[in-house]
Each structure stands twice: as structure tokens, then as C-alpha cells.
Amino acid sequence: MKRLTVRPENRHQAALLRLLRDGERSRAELGDVVRLSRSKLAVEVDRLVALGLAEQSGLAASRGGRRSGLVRLSPRLRFVGIDVGATSIDVAVTGGDLEVLGTASEPCDVRQGPAAVLDRAMEMVAKLRAQGLAEEVHGVGVGVPGPVSFRDGVPVAPPIMPGWDRFPVREAVSQELGCPALVDNDVNIMALGELHAGLARQVADFLLIKIGTGVGCGIVVDGNIYRGVSGSAGDIGHIRVDDFGPACACGNTGCLEAYFGGAALARDALAAARGGQSPYLAERLETRETLTAADVGEAAAAGDAAAVRLVREGGRRVGLVLAGLVSFFNPGLVIIAGGVAGLGHTLLAEIRSVVYRRSLPLATGNLPIVLSELGGTAGVVGATRLISDHVFSVD
């Protein structure tokens, strides 16, 4: 397969491409932002056109004098985002502007291992391409539900991903699609999705708390993901909230994730159903093999007291950890996302009340804590944002 390595040749071209990612611009506007003279700008724009990364698209409205030419990204540019979850795969194809052109979503157990799961993801990408959505692919971003060494493009000892430790995900996907690839954990790509298309668009410093099967935190500092020295920043699911708590998948006890998150809620829901505390969940269990976090959400919405208590206790523990993070980081926004965020406003209310009570007024005075509005697309959009940041750079 032909390997496409079309990249900007210098930082001016990279800056122009990132501007054009947000939409068509006139040459005059581009010149104002990248601070190049008209002649130097023309040279760089002409190179981007010659490289097939941008094209002329008509004339702008007059600002007085000669009308400025419009420039846009090449409409042939395509990025692919792949969001591997614990129990599903989501895929999206976007244009260079990261507008979603097509998506696919399938249930898939990440414990099947990297070969089977990535094969499945590649089939999903192939199906979208067969619909004519992407003749070429210029970059692919991948999110996985575990710790990732971003530099090496590999998961490292991921607790819920047996068989994936050190598997070369970035290399495998890059080879398969013949384009640059980057791999990050699912929480970071969700945070990038919020930064690009969600509630954090105007916010440079924020936290995204993902409550899915596990719990994690995306940290955005000055518009960039903060990954820490080895890539494990934000792994808040394993902050200990009680010395004598339940055992966690990581081998410790009393981790936040061992108390709350999709897996813990399913466990507690089963106990409540079997122990007779929840008539609603007990009735549901009669027709199913097991219970999930979604069942707890429905039970709570229906007013089942045991389910409401589970959601409140979970929210309180997340709130305690988050209060510490807020005191430490002083974010401008906190977004709660992930499947368990579907528990909605009961959960949010509990988290808010603990954080507002426990953190200092200076940190919380202007701190919105909100539920994500992107739903399932945050991850795939964030994955394309991740790879487009790389392709539109000279790194």
C-alpha cells in the first residue's frame, strides 16, 4: 500500500493548516494571523496547494481594494478516528476540517485481544471507505481503554485489556492504513473531542472525568493534553478513597474505580437485587443473566431507593476525589462524561455538592461542572483531532 507522507514543510504551513481546519479563510485573514507578508504568505499557500493539502476556493468579500482569494483545506483530506472501548468499537471518517462524514459502531469485547479487536476495527473502516467516504486516509487516531505510552504508541499493563500489554497498536494501524497513526488512552481523546467540538471549545484549562467501565481524567492545560512523564497522568480511578475498600482490578484495595464505575455498579446492582434491597433490580434480574450500570440508571430514574443510593454514594466518592483535583489544578471547567454519566442529574448534583463544599471558594467561584453533550462522538472526534494536530505540524 502506498504510504502517504504529505506533511507541511515548515511551521508557517503547519499554522496555516490548523487555521484552515476551522474553515475556509481569505488570504488577508491568514496573513493577519500568521504574520507573514503578502508575498511570503503566497509562497507558503502555493506550496500547500502543490502538496495537495489546500486549494483556492474563490474570492472573499472586499475589505476595500483588491478582493482577497479564499483558501481552504483540500476536500480530499480524510482522517479516521477509532475509539476502542471496553465493550464497543466506534469509528468515524472525517474531512480535514474534522466534520464527521460517516460513523460506525459495534459491540466488541476488548478482552478478545489486540489482533481480533483491531481486525474488527479495520473491517469497520473498510466498510466506511467502501461507501466512498475516504479514497485515501491521511491519518488515523486511536483511543484504547487503558494506560498508553504515547511516545511508543503501545498500551502498558492495561488492567482491563488482557493481551494488549506493549502490543504495537500504532505501528499495526499505521501499516494497515498506510498513513501516520497515533494512539492515546480513551479519556485523553474524549478530552480532545470536547476541546474541538464540545463544551470546552472556549476553555484552555479543564478536566474531563470519564466514568465508564473504569474512571479516568483527561487533563487539558493551555489547550493541550497533559500526559505526564510516562503517559499515566489522570489515572484517577486508582486513587484510594478508603483503606478497607473492595479489591480493585489493579491489585490494590479501596480505589475509586473499585467503588464506582460501570463494573462496580454492575456488581452492586446484582448484590442489591439478590439481597432484596431493590425490588426494581430484582424484577429485572428475573429476565436477564446480569445487570449493568444502565439498569441502575433506569432503576434510579424510576425512584428505586437502593439504586438512587448507589448513584449518590458513587457521586459522593467521585466528588471527594474531584474536590482534591480542583484544589490542586484550579480548572476553568469540569466535564463529566462516559457511559455512567448517563446516570444524569442525580449523579451530577451529588458530585457538584461535594466539590462546591470541599474546595476553596477561589477555585469553585467560577467553576462549571457539567455533563458532556457530545455523547458517543467525543472519542472518535478527539481521535481525529489528535492525529490532525500531528499531521498539521512539523514535529
Ligand SMILES: [Zn+2]
Ligand atoms: Zn485500582
